[in-house]
Amino acid sequence: MRPEDPERLGEYWLAGRLGAGGQGVVYEAYDGEGRRVAVKVLHGGAAADPETRERLGREAAAARRVASFCTARVVAADLDGPRPYLVSEYVEGPSLRRAVAEGHPFAGDDLHRLATAVATALTAVHEAGVVHRDLKPDNVLLGPDGPRVIDFGIARTLEMSLTTAGLVAGTPTYMAPEVFTGQRAGAPADVFAWGGIVLFAATGRDPFTAESLGGVMHRVLSADPDLSALPEGLRPLVGAALAKDPVARPTARDLLMALISGGSAVEVGRLLAEGTRAASGVEAPAGNDPALGLLAEEAYGSLGDRERDLVPQIFLRLVAVSPDGELGTRRMPGDEAPPEAEPVLRAFAYVLGRSDREISLARPAVLRAWPRLRAWVADEWDGLPVHAGIRGQARQWDDHGRRDGDLLQGSRLDAALGWAAAGRRHLRLNPLERDFLDASAALTRRRARRRRLLTAALAVLLALSLAGGGLAAYQGGRIAEQRDRIGEQRDQITAQRDQALGRELAFVSGTLRTTDPVTAMLLSVAAWRLAPGAEARSGLLSSLYQPEVASFRPWRDDGLQALSGDGRRLVSASDGEIRLYDVPGQREIRRFPAPELHGGPLFDVALSPGARSVAVVTGSRVVVWDLATGRRSAELSLPGASAQGEVDFGDGESALGVLEDGNGFVWDLTTGGTYGRGAEGGWPDAVPAVSRSGRLAAVAAGGVTVWRLPGRVREP
Numbered sequence: 001m002r003p004e005d006p007e008r009l010g011e012y013w014l015a016g017r018l019g020a021g022g023q024g025v026v027y028e029a030y031d032g033e034g035r036r037v038a039v040k041v042l043h044g045g046a047a048a049d050p051e052t053r054e055r056l057g058r059e060a061a062a063a064r065r066v067a068s069f070c071t072a073r074v075v076a077a078d079l080d081g082p083r084p085y086l087v088s089e090y091v092e093g094p095s096l097r098r099a100v101a102e103g104h105p106f107a108g109d110d111l112h113r114l115a116t117a118v119a120t121a122l123t124a125v126h127e128a129g130v131v132h133r134d135l136k137p138d139n140v141l142l143g144p145d146g147p148r149v150i151d152f153g154i155a156r157t158l159e160m161s162l163t164t165a166g167l168v169a170g171t172p173t174y175m176a177p178e179v180f181t182g183q184r185a186g187a188p189a190d191v192f193a194w195g196g197i198v199l200f201a202a203t204g205r206d207p208f209t210a211e212s213l214g215g216v217m218h219r220v221l222s223a224d225p226d227l228s229a230l231p232e233g234l235r236p237l238v239g240a241a242l243a244k245d246p247v248a249r250p251t252a253r254d255l256l257m258a259l260i261s262g263g264s265a266v267e268v269g270r271l272l273a274e275g276t277r278a279a280s281g282v283e284a285p286a287g288n289d290p291a292l293g294l295l296a297e298e299a300y301g302s303l304g305d306r307e308r309d310l311v312p313q314i315f316l317r318l319v320a321v322s323p324d325g326e327l328g329t330r331r332m333p334g335d336e337a338p339p340e341a342e343p344v345l346r347a348f349a350y351v352l353g354r355s356d357r358e359i360s361l362a363r364p365a366v367l368r369a370w371p372r373l374r375a376w377v378a379d380e381w382d383g384l385p386v387h388a389g390i391r392g393q394a395r396q397w398d399d400h401g402r403r404d405g406d407l408l409q410g411s412r413l414d415a416a417l418g419w420a421a422a423g424r425r426h427l428r429l430n431p432l433e434r435d436f437l438d439a440s441a442a443l444t445r446r447r448a449r450r451r452r453l454l455t456a457a458l459a460v461l462l463a464l465s466l467a468g469g470g471l472a473a474y475q476g477g478r479i480a481e482q483r484d485r486i487g488e489q490r491d492q493i494t495a496q497r498d499q500a501l502g503r504e505l506a507f508v509s510g511t512l513r514t515t516d517p518v519t520a521m522l523l524s525v526a527a528w529r530l531a532p533g534a535e536a537r538s539g540l541l542s543s544l545y546q547p548e549v550a551s552f553r554p555w556r557d558d559g560l561q562a563l564s565g566d567g568r569r570l571v572s573a574s575d576g577e578i579r580l581y582d583v584p585g586q587r588e589i590r591r592f593p594a595p596e597l598h599g600g601p602l603f604d605v606a607l608s609p610g611a612r613s614v615a616v617v618t619g620s621r622v623v624v625w626d627l628a629t630g631r632r633s634a635e636l637s638l639p640g641a642s643a644q645g646e647v648d649f650g651d652g653e654s655a656l657g658v659l660e661d662g663n664g665f666v667w668d669l670t671t672g673g674t675y676g677r678g679a680e681g682g683w684p685d686a687v688p689a690v691s692r693s694g695r696l697a698a699v700a701a702g703g704v705t706v707w708r709l710p711g712r713v714r715e716p
Helices: 050-065 096-101 108-127 155-159 187-203 213-222 235-241 252-261 268-280 292-301 305-316 342-347 371-380 384-399 410-423 431-511 517-530 534-545
Strands: 012-020 024-030 036-042 074-078 085-089 140-143 146-149 319-321 327-329 352-354 358-361 560-563 569-574 577-582 587-593 602-607 613-618 621-626 631-637 646-648 655-660 663-668 696-700 704-708
Touching: 012 036, 024 292, 036 050, 050 074, 050 085, 096 140, 096 187, 108 146, 108 187, 108 252, 187 235, 187 252, 235 252, 292 371, 305 342, 305 371, 319 384, 371 384, 384 410, 384 431, 410 431, 431 517, 431 534, 517 534, 560 602, 569 602, 569 613, 577 613, 613 646, 621 655
Parallel strands: 602 646
Antiparallel strands: 012 024, 024 036, 036 085, 074 085, 140 146, 319 327, 352 358, 560 569, 569 577, 577 587, 602 613, 613 621, 621 631, 646 655, 655 663, 696 704
């Protein structure tokens, strides 16, 4: 085989070339069961030519139509793949041309039986409706059971091409004259070729030879070959078959009847049966065409016992199994083979290829053709992937300097050791592979020892830890007891502190009840939560039932304050300014400067019922301000004012009751007039309260008396 030849086509493993042409190659091949077949493959441009593919298909169809006893039976065909091929039965025996060329011409009865056999095959072909069109000595195989006619369609095209010198590359001397004149080759053309084949078998020469295609054509069209070498019984039949006019030629059936029964009419089935019996008498020359498996078995048998033991070691190392379970081949490095393998390599030189560094299967089909090797592969099938892993990892380990990191571990090592110990049947480990597995096992043992030592150390540490933990637990218990005692003491101290603090808070809440009732309430609640005793309970109840609910403290409390009648407004007069407050909102509403109040004494302040005006008594006068604008609205000189000077708006906004030096009188803010002041005589030691209308004044002095103004008439 050549380097470009494939190892296999489909399920067929190729063993070698049987023949080749411009458009195809015929290989000897073997199927999965070791059966020998012939595979015809299109290649190159022919495989891409639809017409050539179609011709191969026609050949397969034609061969299937013809009875198998006279041709090579078609086993399989793949016409749609990238390399179309046709698989047919392998006929063990040489072609007629080869047999004659090797010194086996036919004569007498042998020639008659050969002529009968070829005529029988040709009759079967024509009865099947097939015209061979390329019958010649090369397409007649002398099988063990008689001649077979092969090649239904391709060979003619392969052998009819011309060289650049005009010479015929093939031998077209078996083509009928009508073909050269442009007529279509029919059954008479096959009969013409039969006559040429019989004459070739008798003489060893092609009937029409010349140095060029033109010479061949001239002889075929005009010359009659010499038939003197033929027996008397065959000479007229061959002469009739070689007639130039196709109409004058007998049919294949006529030839067969003449050969078997002397021309008497015979039924076709009987005629073919008689022809087959005659064909079985054709003795094929003893050829040298043994099957590949037989050659391998003979080589195996030629070895001694010691060398035979090495054969599976070499061949099984050339086998590869793909991840999806497909059988394949591999190239084996030369240093992987046993040192004493040289006799085996010489004995199997026909099937093994050798180079400087590698050994390979020169004929991969031996994997199927040799039954003994098939059995070895089947026995080692499950172990081949395991061995491939060991082999590849061992080489990597050796190439990398035999590092521990490249050794097998875990389940992979277990699988490898298990196969090496009990799974092998024919394979043996080489020294490198044994060293690799030994090193892997030793590394595993070392790591196991380290793990045991580490486990022991951890156990000691665990024991120490447990002992330390027990001591720590004991000490922890003692500490917990001490902590509990300290906690009890702390709780007692905390309770005593809370009792004292609760009593103190209850006392403070009592002092704040009238000045800051909200804070007093909060302190009472806090005292009860800290020390729910009698003092806390009393303070809590007092806060709950006291009339004061809130307190308000102006921004400054160093001046004089006055509250409106409804209690919602508070005015504050201090040195140099007056402020007005919203008591419920506890916010300042207005503030304005009052220079009249600066530097002098302040005796009294009064806020009108509507909080519209404020009146302030100083050391020498009474001043009234409009709170809406902050402007002074009235002023009354009061030289007799003293620390007892007082003012009061009463129920209205327009009049003001004033006490000056022990005498009370009314000041009308609208007119500026006074009632009861000076010589008029007022109300001693009392500040009159003026009604809203300003016409009545009430005085509380030993009882309440009401006076009508302005005449100061006493009401009954």
